[in-house]
Amino acid sequence: MSKLSIVIPCYNEQESIPLFYPVVEKVVKKMPVKVEYWFVNDGSVDNTLKKLRKLHQEHPEEVHYISFSRNFGKESGLYAGLEATTGDYVVVMDVDLQDPPEYLPEMYQIILSGEYDCVGMRRTDRTGEAKFKSFLSDKFYDVINKISDTKIVNGARDYRMMTRQMVNAVLSLKEYNRFSKGIFNWVGFKTKYLPYKNVQRVAGTTDWSTWKLFKYAIEGITDFSExxxxxxxxxxxxxxxxxxxxxxxxxxxxxxxxxxxxxxxxxxxxxxxxxxxxxxxxxxxxxxxxxxxxxxxxxxxxxxxxxxx
The missing domain is CATH 1.10.287 (Helix Hairpins)
Known part of the structure; x- marks a missing residue:
């Protein structure tokens, strides 16, 4: 039986964690895989770590967690989670359930066919998001795809399933300043994107303000374009x-x-x-x-x- 590792970066997600696990577990139980969860606590200042400790105590075989000494950012959380995984296939998901778990079986079947090394999810709309933020996001993709050799699909999420070979390739890039959306494409490998409509957070509030997204976009442009x-x-x-x-x-x-x-x-x-x-x-x-x-x-x-x- 293949092993599926799920990486979940967390920052101040005490409300989402208890909701996330049962929803995802209900889906993966129907899949012919052994599952391990890797939650990454990115220096949260709420009760996120307490929730992860409790979840680990309740499910010590499946649920694992990494807690940082301080906040290092989502990119560091993704890298740490990928580095800890041991599965044949690896999934990256957000804990707020904006990444619909019901697509996991379809992603697994596609990647199991051997035709693709990665199956990602792409939002087809931005319902519920501020219009100005949506406008800036669209323009970011337009700009970076014009000035960079590494193309990034508009609306592509970090939510994706990858083979172990692709994960190892991503981990081989030891750069300090990381922009995962670009790295996932830069390493190559054949990727298929599944479209889906935007889903609202199940709980809590996002930490990604317009200013933070703007700075993140600048990082992406300077990381993948001269x-x-x-x-x-x-x-x-x-x-x-x-x-x-x-x-x-x-x-x-x-x-x-x-x-x-x-x-x-x-x-x-x-x-x-x-x-x-x-x-x-x-x-x-x-x-x-x-x-x-x-x-x-x-x-x-x-x-x-x-x-x-």
Missing amino acids: VPLSIATWVGGVSAFLSIVGLIFVIVRRLMEPSSSAFGWASMVCIMLLLGGLQLMCIGIVGKYIGKIYMQTKNRPIYIVKEKR
């Missing part, structure tokens, strides 16, 4: 060219009309502010990439475990 660096180079080049053209224009005008006065201090200030702003923007883009290199060269661990059962 285009921002090219943009900075072009902006600098164009600015320098325009400055030279402007300088030539001022000199020629002064020679042809000696009595003409300068354009005025206001125009000069605006030009200086424009050029200064462009320079700072370009330095910021370069600094973002240098910062990633700096963090990688430190060789800090992706996560630190405080408790594991």
Whole structure:
């Protein structure tokens, strides 16, 4: 009998955990697999860890958990969970049940056929989500797919089932700054996406604000594209060219009309502010990439475990 490992990152999910396990267990019991659960407590400040300890005590053979020493982020939680799994097939799911468990049997049958190495889920709508957040999400996929060689399917979730071979490939990437949606596609392997309609959280509130999603999007773009660096180079080049053209224009005008006065201090200030702003923007883009290199060269661990059962 094949073994299925389920990885569930958790951050302040004390309300969702007691609801998640019975719903998923009801589905996987109908599948011809042996199941292990790996919950990852990402430095929660509520009673998440207590709920996981209780669940482990009730089901010591199936339920396991990893608790971090502090909050390291969902990407670290995913990596830790994948690293702990021992199954032939691995599933990544959210604990809030926004990833419908009823698709697990279908995902398993598809991946068992041997035609695909991964079966992922893709949302076809964003019902219940703020329109502005949905707009930004759509634009993110448009931008990153235009400037990156690693294509990411619009609406694709982390919710997916993978073969052990693909999981090992993902784990072989030891980079400190991680963007799993891109990594899952970068490692290759044949993937099939199943469409589904958006599902609301079963309990609790999301920790992903619009600002956090925006920062996450920036991380994804800088992790899988060098285009921002090219943009900075072009902006600098164009600015320098325009400055030279402007300088030539001022000199020629002064020679042809000696009595003409300068354009005025206001125009000069605006030009200086424009050029200064462009320079700072370009330095910021370069600094973002240098910062990633700096963090990688430190060789800090992706996560630190405080408790594991």
